[in-house]
Amino acid sequence: GAGVSQSPRYKVAKRGQDVALRCDPISGHVSLFWYQQALGQGPEFLTYFQNEAQLDKSGLPSDRFFAERPEGSVSTLKIQRTQQEDSAVYLCASSLPRRLAASGEQYFGPGTRLTVT
Amino acid sequence: GNSVTQMEGPVTLSEEAFLTINCTYTATGYPSLFWYVQYPGEGLQLLLKATKADDKGSNKGFEATYRKETTSFHLEKGSVQVSDSAVYFCALRGPYGQNFVFGPGTRLSVLP
Numbered sequence: 648g649a650g651v652s653q654s655p656r657y658k659v660a661k662r663g664q665d666v667a668l669r670c671d672p673i674s675g676h677v678s679l680f681w682y683q684q685a686l687g688q689g690p691e692f693l694t695y696f697q698n699e700a701q702l703d704k705s706g707l708p709s710d711r712f713f714a715e716r717p718e719g720s721v722s723t724l725k726i727q728r729t730q731q732e733d734s735a736v737y738l739c740a741s742s743l744p745r746r747l748a749a750s751g752e753q754y755f756g757p758g759t760r761l762t763v764t
Numbered sequence: 765g766n767s768v769t770q771m772e773g774p775v776t777l778s779e780e781a782f783l784t785i786n787c788t789y790t791a792t793g794y795p796s797l798f799w800y801v802q803y804p805g806e807g808l809q810l811l812l813k814a815t816k817a818d819d820k821g822s823n824k825g826f827e828a829t830y831r832k833e834t835t836s837f838h839l840e841k842g843s844v845q846v847s848d849s850a851v852y853f854c855a856l857r858g859p860y861g862q863n864f865v866f867g868p869g870t871r872l873s874v875l876p
Binding site: 651678680682687688689690691692695697702703706738740751752753754755756757758 | 768796798800806807808809810813853855857862863864865866867868869
């Protein structure tokens with residue numbers, strides 16, 4: 648498709664359940680980012696991939712959060728043993744590599760709204 | 765570390781009023797600066813950007829100038845419309861890093 652797509656758009660999980668959130672970046676975008684956006688806040692960085700390599704995971708809040716991009720395209724963010732504080736919108740963004748786009752503007756998907764009950 | 769501060773909302777204006785949303789940043793070196801907009805029920809969309817000092821980004825009647833001396837990137841529009849009602853996020857990307865740092869967002873409501 649033309650833009651970044653994410654699925655599911657909404658997810659309700661019981662506390663303690665595992666969830667998996669999917670991101671399909673724009674074709675040809677080698678850089679992929681995950682952000683967490685709490686209600687009424689700006690997005691906060693979680694992790695970054697260049698192709699299949701996870702180059703920065705400094706924003707992941709705990710070891711319950713895990714992301715992968717095994718073939719350098721689709722990415723999955725997994726949250727194990729979900730907690731109520733994990734409730735947020737999870738945004739995926741993709742971009743061209745910095746050497747091809749100096750400003751490195753990022754294109755965002757619509758997000759997955761996760762509610763942990 | 766890098767950070768972005770923007771004026772708290774909500775901001776409520778009448779149609780055709782002048783808009784300013786303040787944004788200041790802290791960063792090492794020379795970051796790239798962005799304004800993103802989030803319309804109700806939609807994802808973040810790039811509104812405008814500037815990559816070096818004194819650059820002016822503009823789009824859809826919105827403008828922002830990269831001011832290094834004041835570390836600011838204030839968003840302005842001369843005459844807002846009801847359709848401009850949205851949440852506006854100021855963001856930066858550091859010169860050496862990859863990820864964006866966002867401000868908390870400013871909600872704008874424009875009344876007819």
